[in-house]
Each structure stands twice: as structure tokens, then as C-alpha cells.
Amino acid sequence: MGIGRTDVSSHSSNSSETKPWVIMVPGVIPGEKVVVKIFRNFPNYSEADLVEILQASPERTVPPCPIADACGGCQWQHMSISLQREWKTRLVQEALEQYGVTYSEIQPCLGTDETLHYRSKLTPHYQQPAKSKRGVQNEKHIEAIGFQKQTSRQIIDVTECLIATPAVNAAYQAARDQLLSEPSTKKKGATLLFRQANLDDDYVESDHRVFLTTVVDGLKFTYRAGNFFQNNYYVLPIMVQELVAQAIKGDQMTHLADCYCGSGLFALSAAKHFDRVVGIEVNDLAIEEATTNAVANSISNVEFLSASAEGIFKVIQDFPRETSVVVVDPPRKGCSEEFLEQLYTFSPQRIVYMSCDPTTQARDAAGILKAGYSTTYIQPFDLFPQTRHIECLMVFEKKV
Numbered sequence: 001m002g003i004g005r006t007d008v009s010s011h012s013s014n015s016s017e018t019k020p021w022v023i024m025v026p027g028v029i030p031g032e033k034v035v036v037k038i039f040r041n042f043p044n045y046s047e048a049d050l051v052e053i054l055q056a057s058p059e060r061t062v063p064p065c066p067i068a069d070a071c072g073g074c075q076w077q078h079m080s081i082s083l084q085r086e087w088k089t090r091l092v093q094e095a096l097e098q099y100g101v102t103y104s105e106i107q108p109c110l111g112t113d114e115t116l117h118y119r120s121k122l123t124p125h126y127q128q129p130a131k132s133k134r135g136v137q138n139e140k141h142i143e144a145i146g147f148q149k150q151t152s153r154q155i156i157d158v159t160e161c162l163i164a165t166p167a168v169n170a171a172y173q174a175a176r177d178q179l180l181s182e183p184s185t186k187k188k189g190a191t192l193l194f195r196q197a198n199l200d201d202d203y204v205e206s207d208h209r210v211f212l213t214t215v216v217d218g219l220k221f222t223y224r225a226g227n228f229f230q231n232n233y234y235v236l237p238i239m240v241q242e243l244v245a246q247a248i249k250g251d252q253m254t255h256l257a258d259c260y261c262g263s264g265l266f267a268l269s270a271a272k273h274f275d276r277v278v279g280i281e282v283n284d285l286a287i288e289e290a291t292t293n294a295v296a297n298s299i300s301n302v303e304f305l306s307a308s309a310e311g312i313f314k315v316i317q318d319f320p321r322e323t324s325v326v327v328v329d330p331p332r333k334g335c336s337e338e339f340l341e342q343l344y345t346f347s348p349q350r351i352v353y354m355s356c357d358p359t360t361q362a363r364d365a366a367g368i369l370k371a372g373y374s375t376t377y378i379q380p381f382d383l384f385p386q387t388r389h390i391e392c393l394m395v396f397e398k399k400v
């Protein structure tokens with residue numbers, strides 16, 4: 001057991017730092033004085049449970065979810081929303097400082113008032129059905145459906161997820177009641193899918209192959225229910241508008257490349273402001289969707305390519321560098337070295353980088369600055385309130 005100064009981290013649970021050793025403790029707020037009990041040691045840090053709060057932060061809140069302490073899904077429910085957003089901004093700042101990225105200011109983390117019941121997609125899991133403790137011999141039952149615990153891969157039973165929309169919760173509850181009530185014939189564990197396409201329509205899809213159409217700022221985006229599509233429709237239009245505004249800033253940009261384009265969200269949203277747009281994405285099915293989405297929205301100046309992001313540079317060789325924007329929105333691991341090297345050689349006037357991991361974004365930003373760019377804009381978004389996840393937009397302009 002020990003008492004220490006507390007800090008916060010975007011990577012795992014909150015950390016209680018008794019220098020030089022880092023102790024990760026879920027449910028702690030920076031500045032609080034706490035008693036913790038270490039249960040596991042790693043080479044660089046330990047993990048501990050919170051035993052007692054000796055001095056609570058004024059920003060401590062009662063988590064709205066009754067299983068917040070156990071469920072690994074939402075890690076920051078014990079903090080007020082304003083403190084969550086303050087920390088999201090601060091963690092972006094810390095990541096940039098860690099990689100020596102220079103900038104003039106970071107905008108405050110932008111979110112909406114919908115901090116619960118906002119998530120349009122839920123993917124709860126269950127483990128391999130076990131021999132029943134409920135009576136009948138040889139019958140197997142699913143014991144729990146929900147999400148991984150904070151401290152292990154074990155599934156905690158979740159009857160309702162407070163960050164999911166009411167329609168998604170209703171569909172989830174109906175499916176779970178059925179799965180739990182009957183003997184199971186399933187041989188393995190599985191992940192379920194519940195996805196709502198639009199907030200004004202309560203229809204929820206559970207088959208990952210079925211097409212859904214979501215309207216964002218008047219444009220229709222059709223995608224398979226199991227494919228990637230952003231899932232906070234309250235923040236999404238704000239995020240897209242901001243990205244487009246940054247891409248067209250100055251009204252002189254004529255060509256746009258959207259790398260890691262998914263089903264075409266950014267490319268198609270920005271298309272009317274550009275002469276030519278090319279999107280690239282490694283998932284063939286997403287490119288099929290993006291191409292269909294261009295036709296469905298009567299957009300004819302965009303083409304989509306199914307290939308790894310590095311493949312874009314062969315196709316956009318004729319883009320005028322001084323009026324070209326390259327948008328990147330890679331997965332959590334960030335951009336590959338190979339992609340970045342080709343990006344520097346291509347040398348567009350502007351790079352607009354959306355990321356769901358401030359650490360890999362900061363790492364890539366350091367390389368971009370070395371290649372002759374300066375940071376002109378940084379805007380974190382609270383796409384996932386109550387969780388430690390941070391979305392962040394950074395813009396880089398080529399130095400003259």
C-alpha cells in the first residue's frame with residue numbers, strides 16, 4: 001500500500017506517480033491524495049487498485065454508470081466533463097512536448113453537451129458458453145455479455161451501456177435477453193454488433209454485411225454495418241466541418257488527397273471546394289463504398305483507389321504542390337515511415353492530420369516539422385466523452 005501524488009494518462013488508467021516509479025491506478029484524479037494497493041509489477045511501472053481517497057478533487061463526480069469501477073469501457077466517468085476535456089487538451093500538449101513538436105497554441109478540446117447516450121455502435125462480447133450451473137446436465141449457457149474488465153480480459157456482464165444511444169441499448173437488451181435465456185449451441189465466444197445509422201431513426205442493424213446509410217451535413221454515406229464509420233453523430237459534423245475549413249483555408253487550394261479515406265467521409269465532404277480529389281484506402285470494401293457514395297451524392301471530381309496509403313503518390317504526381325492538401329487519418333499506429341518519406345518528397349503545401357492517438361500523431365508531427373513544415377493549428381475533439389480516447393486535428397503548412 002502507498003500514498004502518492006496523482007497524474008493522468010491517455011494510454012491506460014490514471015497514474016499515481018511516486019517518482020521515479022509509475023503506478024497505474026484506475027479512478028484517480030490528478031492532484032488527489034490516495035491510498036493504493038499494488039497488485040502487479042511490470043519492468044517500468046506497477047498496477048494498483050484504489051483503496052481510499054484521502055483528499056478528493058473538487059472535480060470528482062459520481063460516475064453515472066453503476067458498473068463504472070469494474071467495466072473497462074469508460075475510464076474517466078469519475079471526472080467532470082470539463083476536467084475530462086481539460087485533460088484531453090493537456091495530454092495532446094504533453095505528447096507534442098515529448099516529441100519536441102513546436103506550435104503556438106492548442107485549441108480547447110471541442111465536444112457537445114451529449115456526453116451520455118451518444119454512441120451509435122456497440123460491440124459487446126461473450127466468452128465460450130460454459131457448462132450450466134443452472135440445473136440441466138450437459139446444457140451450456142452464456143454466463144455474461146458485455147465488455148472486458150478494467151484490469152483483465154474477463155468479460156463483465158453489462159445490462160445497459162450508458163454511452164450508447166437509447167435505440168442501440170434497446171436492441172442490445174433484446175438480443176442479450178434471448179441469448180442468456182436459452183441453452184447455447186455456440187462453440188466459441190463472439191462479438192455482437194448493434195449499429196444505428198441515424199439519430200432520427202431507431203433502426204439498429206446487427207448483421208455486419210448489411211449496408212447502412214448515414215447522413216452527415218447533407219451528404220449520404222453508405223457503408224457495411226461492420227466496416228469503419230465514425231460513431232458519435234453529435235460531434236461528427238463539427239469535426240468534418242473543421243477539417244474541411246482547415247483544408248480550404250485561404251481559398252487557394254485546388255487539389256486534395258485523402259489518405260486512409262475509409263468510405264470517403266473527408267474526401268466527399270471537401271470535394272466541392274477542390275478541382276480534383278483522390279482518396280486511398282487499403283480496405284477494398286470501403287473503397288467500393290466510397291465509389292458508390294461519390295455517385296450517390298452526384299460528386300464527379302473524386303476518384304478512389306484501393307491500395308496501401310503509400311500508393312497515392314504515384315497517382316497524384318500531376319497535382320500542383322503549392323495548391324495541394326494531403327489529408328491523413330491513419331489508424332492508431334499512425335503513418336508508416338514509407339508513407340511519410342514519400343509525403344515529404346511529394347511536399348504538398350498543406351498537411352491536415354486527423355488522429356485517434358496523440359502519441360503517434362506527435363511522433364509523426366516531429367518528422368513533418370523536420371521535413372520543412374510548421375504547425376499552424378491544433379484542435380482536439382471529445383468524440384468519446386467519459387472515456388480516455390482523444391481525437392485530434394493538426395494542420396501543417398510548408399515553410400516558404
Ligand SMILES: C[S@@+](CC[C@H](N)C(=O)[O-])C[C@H]1O[C@@H](n2cnc3c(N)ncnc32)[C@H](O)[C@@H]1O
Pocket residue numbers: 228229230259260261262263264265266280281282283286307308309310329330331
Ligand atoms: C481512422 S479510419 C479513417 C477512415 C475515414 N477517414 C473516416 O473518417 O471515415 C482509418 C482507415 O485507415 C485504413 N487503413 C489502415 N491501414 C491502411 C494503409 N496502410 N493504407 C491505407 N488505408 C489504411 C483503415 O481501413 C481505416 O478505414
